[in-house]
Amino acid sequence: MKLFVTGASGWVGSAVVPDLLAAGHQVVGLARSDASAQKLTEAGAQVHRGDLTDLDSLRTGAKDADGVIHLAFHHDFNDFVNAGELDRQAITALGETLADSGRPLVVTSGTAGHAVGQVLTEDQPANPQSPRLSESAALAFADRGVRVSIVRLAPTxxxxxxxxxxxxxxxxxxxxxxxxxxxxxxxxxxAVHRDDAAVLFRLAAESADPGTVVHAIGExxxxxxxxxxxxxxxxxxxxxxxxxxxxxxxxxxxxxxxxxxxxxxxxxxxxxxxxxxxxxxxxxxxxxxxxxxxx
Missing domain, CATH: 3.90.25.10 (UDP-galactose 4-epimerase, domain 1)
Structure with a gap:
């Protein structure tokens, strides 16, 4: 598959990209800077310039791909509400572009805060009061012809x-x-090691059914x-x-x-x-x- 990856040069993305390439997929990575573009080129990926605020750029990247892995998130803990809204808008743009195509959209979320004091499992929904709106925004497209899946990352x-x-x-x-x-x-x-988490993004893109929630949890x-x-x-x-x-x-x-x-x-x-x-x-x-x- 030709996969459009946002956050491709980030901490998790820089492990996801080589895993995808090693499995025979093409990767087009979103890059907002020259440094990110160079990093992607050196890894063997193609470069698509833009960022989360450029919704047209996201739509173009998704339109030309066989699927999308959305890793990018603006981690501003001083203004997490607006960071969550920015993520919602980005996911909506990607989902609308993939609608009725059957193509995969793998969206990143986290396990923290959904079931405090309990062992969170994949079949438990996200906390509706969470300011991070990734899951609800993505799952809205599961019945619109998009093979949506959610990868929840451990807090570390x-x-x-x-x-x-x-x-x-x-x-x-x-x-x-x-x-x-x-x-x-x-x-x-x-907790999860980055290399183990990276594999799950590929597996989700390759085979996850619509609406699947995946837990990247090693410990x-x-x-x-x-x-x-x-x-x-x-x-x-x-x-x-x-x-x-x-x-x-x-x-x-x-x-x-x-x-x-x-x-x-x-x-x-x-x-x-x-x-x-x-x-x-x-x-x-x-x-x-x-x-x-x-x-």
Whole structure:
């Protein structure tokens, strides 16, 4: 297939693209900058210039493709409502372009916040109060002749080069001189290695039925206390608890998120696609040392 990939040069996209190419697919990646375009060209993909705000560019990319993988998202946690609306508009433009074609539209979502305190499964719907509208926007096209599927990512998609939530926690620990967790640290985050997650986007594009929800989860739940202990061990700083009411003061915006209990299962995904994660776990990855190299 010729697949149009948004977010193709991002953290997850830069693993999805080579996986697609290795499987024999053509890739056309959305690039908003010269640096992104060069990265895609070097990977062996074609380049389509534009960004999430350029809906005409998205429509053109989708029109000329056999399917779309939508990875791009504007991660602005200071204005997440508008980021969610931008994503909704982009997905709507892509879905309308693919309507009545039977072509795949694979849309990225996340597991966090949908079933706090429970193990989230693929058959549980997204939280309707979530400001991220990816799932509802995409699934609206499942009965409009689009082979829509949703890939929910774990809150930490880890690996060498990660610049997401875990590096943010490491930076806080460096600044504060302690590696902290919230409360007793028994709350859990699910995790997945980036290379394992990448495979699922390809499998969804190739074979997922309309309306399928896929969980990119390698580890169901890693205690946040253990994450803090790994950070402390590698930075050589003490590990301590922060009271829930002080989480925002200590961690800033990520404090409320690090306090959540958000485990998730991928049992249905593994059975449906024969997917078996092979990457190392989050704690082992932290102990490789690359997360603690100043860049």
């Amino acid at each position: 998609v880890h690996g060498n080069g990660d610049y997401g939530f875990v590096p943010t926690l490491i930076n806080v620990a460096r600044e504060k001189g302690v590696a902290a967790y919230v409360g007793d640290g028994a709350n859990r985050w699910s 169901e739940g890693v205690a946040t206390r253990e994450i803090a202990e790994a950070i402390g061990r590698n930075l050589g700083v003490p590990v301590t608890s922060v009271a829930p009411e002080n989480a925002i003061d200590h961690f800033a915006w990520i404090g409320a998120f690090f306090a959540l209990d958000i485990p998730a299962s991928s049992a249905i995904t593994r059975r449906r696609f024969g997917w078996h994660p092979t990457g190392i776990g989050l704690l082992e990855d932290l102990d490789q040392g690359h997360y603690f190299v100043r860049r």
